[in-house]
Amino acid sequence: MSRRLVVTFLSCLGILAILNVSRSRPLLAAPAAPVLAAEAQRIATIAKVRPAVVAVCFYGGKACGSGVIIDPEGYALTNFHVVQPTGPVMQCGLDDGQLYDAVLVGRDKVGDVALIKLLPKTPGKPFPYVPMADSDSVQVGDWSLAMGNPFGLATDFTPTVTFGLISGVHRYQPPEGKGTLEYTDCIQIDTSINPGNSGGPLFNMNGELIGINGRGSFEKRGRVNSGVGYAISINQIKNFLGHLYAGLDTDHATLGALVESSNDDNTLSEMRITQILEESDASRRGLQPGDQLLQFAGRPLTSTNQYKNILGIYPKEWRLPLTYRRNNQRREILVRLMGNLDTPTKSSPPPNPPRPGNPRPVDPNQSAAAKSPARQYYEEKAGFANYYFNKRQQETLLKDFIKNFGDFSSVKGAWEASGSIELADRTGKLALRWQQTNDDLTEVSISRNEIVDSLTPLLPDQPVGTLQLPQQSGGLLASLYLYRRLLLEGPAGFEGEFSHAGIEPFYPPRPNQPPPESLIELRVDCQVIRTKHGAFQSKWYFSNTDKQLLGCETWIVKDEDPCELYFSDYRPVSIGGKLPHRIEVRHGDKRYAVLTVSDYRLAKK
């Protein structure tokens, strides 16, 4: 009621203003052709994207925010703070006036992003969706369109459109509460953003998604538009999308180092390390206090805000190249990022913590939500936003891998491989062997020019030095043991953990080539499987294109450097399927060896 009054009042003011202006100047000529063309183009763009704009609602239809569909299966992006109060099952209104049941898929609490999935009314029917732009190409002064459901105005869910300018790019806005909701590298707009716009799309004038609107600077103005709104850049979200599709509860990253910009007058800013955590990978890679940071992930570092921006757009555990200067020498290292949140995600509370001792009348909408068909797509598990989607990603990945590279589950006998080995200081003959021991454990051995190391990884009470055999390799034998186990047994072989860990960059060295100018040239984005068997934790990297297993990392000791294997030269083997005939072994900053296999002999039993 009061809202209607306000609107009437505003329109009166508008009319007054128009009358006023028309008195003071002659009537305007007809608009020029370019104006009409721009207007027509704008209208067409809005018409094109509006079916994909989502009004996110509590189950039952009460509005709580906005969202946007990004693929035909009905996956949609919104803010974490929008779906936090709804719980895992919600409803979403579209431009067609209908409410669709939806389920939470993945969430990024620090970045304030959530992925949800709408259920089609007819199974298999594709949803309208919008393409994603490269938000790094967005410039200050560009026009933008924000769409969503501010103030919950649209009860028929047709989105509200606001039009405005990009006020700033690569902006940093600090976290709001316990390290979450940190806006890094975000887009600043003067396009009106109001309560209810949260989670809604920001488009460029081609109707491509450039960001997710989520926050503004308000101060004295309450929570309505102050001419300063912020959208999470779609490029940041792309880094997390693999994690979100895998149902993860993701975390952002830190370098593990304190960085300060020099405060000298009349100088350009320099970023220097002042402190560094000993257990950080950056420290193990040789970074020290006093080093000047030059570039991270290919972007120059000039201010503390930019440092936080560049670091803030990546998920934890990603490896990214960092360039620094010490004593007038530039060096590039590959740094594995640490997690950001103090509390590990595993102990994070479920989205809707029950409140014992505070009995409330049963919300009829909640009981309806419990009966929603979306419920069957939700599986609660610690560390995950929705484990159902993780399982689905695992299954799809493994199915594709087996299809392209063969099924080894029946090849349970001894495995042998022979060929040559190239170590740092010598080359020679190589023989590998995996075989069952008398007590039904697996023993792996490696022979280099008749010098033999062997390991039965599951024997109890072995010193770390043994588990990391051969010396300097960081645990090649244990890694080879786990590799065969993955091929033989799949998920069943990893009693500790077997989960999809989203998408991460991987940097396979190029065989027989000089090192690249920048490590970024080696980057291949991979789907990752995370496993734990006994005390051994591993990550397995599958190419996102043909699902080839490009390599793995195995940690014998937590918080130390893993043993890294890089697989290439896949060729068919007699038993069927394909195996890598070149395996590069790295540990820390060094290459331990290259194994060239000329012949695999796999026994069925």
Added chain:
Amino acid sequence: MMITWRSTVRLSLPIVMASFCLPCHAADPFGDVCERVNQKLVKLFGAGGFRGVTNYGTGILISPQGHLLTTASHLLDTSELIAHLADGRRMRATVLVVEPELDIALCQLKHSDSNNSAMRQILDLDYFDIAAASKRPPAEAGDWVLAFSNLFEIAMRDEPVSVQRGVIAAYTKLHGRRGIFDFPYTGPVYVVDAITNNPGAGGGALTDRNGELLGIIGREIRNTLTDTWMNYAIPVHAQATIHDGEKTVTISIPEFVRLGMLGQYKPVTRRQIASGPGGYHGIEFVPNVLERTPPYVETVQPDSPAAKAGLRADDLVSFIDGEPIYSINAFHDYMKSTRPGMTVRLEIRRGDRLETVELKLESHPKRSGTPTGKSPTRR
């Protein structure tokens, strides 16, 4: 702050809603203009930083040697004024001269740290030509404008300032106030529909679509008639009439800038906005021996408003109604504009803490002796 639908909704009405489009190439992005203008702005950091009093603002470069204009705000009340240039350089700046009637200050970047001429060479900065800008005809209601400023301290170092776009809603005189002070500038201003009334925006540039300077974004003030926040800029051609005793002088921004750069501008002592004994508070300060003796409470009169509010000896008065107060004189000046019955909010530093107290001012008690303050004693 997050925008959730569940949050309380408060609508504050813009004064004028005249935002219809005029003929223009609506598809033109402003990228080049934004980049060009950004080179001519600095991010300023100065006094403030407590309780709603910001310590950041914006400045406009007006000479290649680093002269800059900004609003005459509390920000400048420091010897440590710092400017961040568009290229990320951090430089000190000094206030050359202030003209309250125009509400602007002329400052200059200091390159004294390096006496060599090489550094002076580097200060070949992009700038707005104030003389040329003031000769262009004023913009009219309905014209498109761009507003550039470092509102909310979003940018630091080489990060560009923020840009907003809008339309000139009116070119009119403004009745503004800040706290209980009347806004000193009474000439016409550009009222815009872009929301420029935000912390840190003061001193920013209002330009036309081509990035030509139209005005200087004013500090945060409210309209005295409607009590709404004003989005406005002081035009670059603005002039003020100043009464100096018997004489009346008219000064314009370009003239102020020209004389100020030559070191020949003599600001006129500002007439008192309000005078009189003001309301009675009952605070007695320490002996006022310096021009800027900090307002430490020596004692409070029994049963006075200060006593009722719990003020006590050694409290340091830091703010009145959000305005920073640095001296006993400033405190008394401020109190002159109050009257019995008003409530003033004091922020006081007590030990390590900043506390807020409210004083309901009364009439001065009818008894002999000076009600406030002690005569200065020299030791």
